[in-house]
Amino acid sequence: MTVRVLVDATAVPVDRGGVGRYLDALLPELGTLDVDLVLVTQQHDRESFAAAVPQARVVCAPGWASRPAVRLVWEQLGMPLLARRVRADVVHSPHYTMPLVATVPVVVTLHDATFFSDPGLHSPVKARFFRVATRVAGRLAARIVVPSEATRAEVVRLAGVDANKTAVALHGVDTTVFHAPSAEVVARVAARLGLVGRRWVAFLGTIEPRKNVPALVGSWARAVADDPDPPALVLAGGAGWDTGVDDAVAAVPDRLTVVRPGYLPLSDLPGLLGGAEVVAYPSLGEGFGLPVLEAMACGAAVLTTRRLALPEVGGDAVAYCDVDQDSIAGGLTRLLGDRAERERLAEAAESRAAEFTWARAADSHLSAYRAVAGRGPWWRRARGKR
Known part of the structure; x- marks a missing residue:
């Protein structure tokens, strides 16, 4: 059964973090399946999505909907009208919120439940907003897609989502981008970072409280303090x-090097990750943990935590620590001093990463769409009508 799905890609950020990486990888795979895709994007994204998903029809949201707060207004007023105009069977809202008056079933992706479990990791306004959005989606959406079993358990436990309406779609990794880099690629990235001839420990992710970066900075400084040739730390x-990262970096001794290149293009990430002595990701909790999987695919020795979904991703192919500085420093010290263990982890990581594909994620999404197509909007379902 071919299902026409209207996917709302208007929340994709310009820098391609978060929901952007998810949709950029998922949509081309969905385009190869028996699904009739209609994508609604911001104007600046139209050409890139049209090129990446040539099977899809791509339409633009109005220019005034580019600001986040105004985009939410358009989601509630414009999205339902667009769904009717394109005759969608299902709307997919990929980032917590949903159009409340859509006349077709809505599938919503909930990426994690940290707005409930760790609200202090977010701004108060953001935490309150996304707690409400999660509860609304859990009650009104026809299906909830989550990226891991851990996230499913969390949204059921903390947000009251009905487990029977959830679908787990594990993220994948694009091995055409993320793979063990050549020496030439590593050298190019080292030059970009100003680390020619130097070793480094890498972190990749948005610098937000959940990532525990200040603790990583202090732990790394302790772990390499007595090293005559200390590896740099790349954030x-x-x-x-x-705001704690600046203070943590300012406290680093002058003989140690911290590099903060900001957002790097995708083409540089294999060299950054695969060229690192260790990729450290001591997160306080992840709905999935895509940077860990991407580092694994690049043949990196990864140090991460056992919080939430991270063990689902890393399995036995990564090293683990707790979230405090003593534990992180101990993990870094062990890995930096044991080349054989780093090589063992790198080999195991590549093998495990190959199990996570966006094709499988696309199959899981399509199953969710088909399960709800034709069921009608939430208010009809609430009255027992189709």
């Missing part, structure tokens, strides 16, 4: 709102 990723 790559979009600028976030963790």
Whole structure:
């Protein structure tokens, strides 16, 4: 059965973090399946999505909907009208919120439940908003897609989502981009970072409180303090709102090097990750943990935590620590001093990463769409009508 699905890609950020990476990888795979895709995008994204998903029809939201707050107004007023105009069978809202008056079933992706479990990791306004959005989606959406079993358990436990309406769609990794880099690629990235001839420990992710970056900075400084040739620490990723990072970096001794390149293009990430001595990701909790999977695919020795979904991703192919500085420093010290263990982890990581594909994720999404197509909007379902 071919299902016409209207996917709302208007929340995709310009820097391609978060929901952007998810849709950029998922949609081309969905385009190869028996699904009639209609994508609604911001104007600046129209050409890139049209090129990446040539099977899809791509339409633009109005220019005035480009600002986040105004986009939410358009989602509630314009999205239902667009769904009727394109004769969608299902609307997919991929980032917590949903159009409440859509006349067809809505599938919503909930990426994690940290707005409930760790609200202090977010701004108060953001935490309150997304708690409400999660509860509304859990009650009114026809299906909830989550990226891991851990996230399913969390949204059921903390947000009251009915487990029977959830679908787990594990993320994948694009091995055409993320793979063990050549020496030439590593050298190019080292030159970009100003680390020619140097070793480094890498972190990749938005610099936000949940990523525990200040603890990583202090732990790394302790772990390499007595090293005559200490590896640098590279903190790559979009600028976030963790104000403690600047203070942590300022406290680093002058003989040690911290590099903060900001957002890096995708083409540089294999060299950054695969060229690192260790990729450290001591997160306080992840709905999935895509940077860990991407580092694994690049043949990196990864140090991460056992919080939420991270063990589902890493399995036995990564090293684990707790979230405090003593534990992170101990994990870094062990890995930096044990080349054989780093090589063992790198080999195991590549093998495990190959199990996570966006094709499988697309199949899971299509199953969710088909399960709800034809069921009608939430208010008809609430009255027992189709």
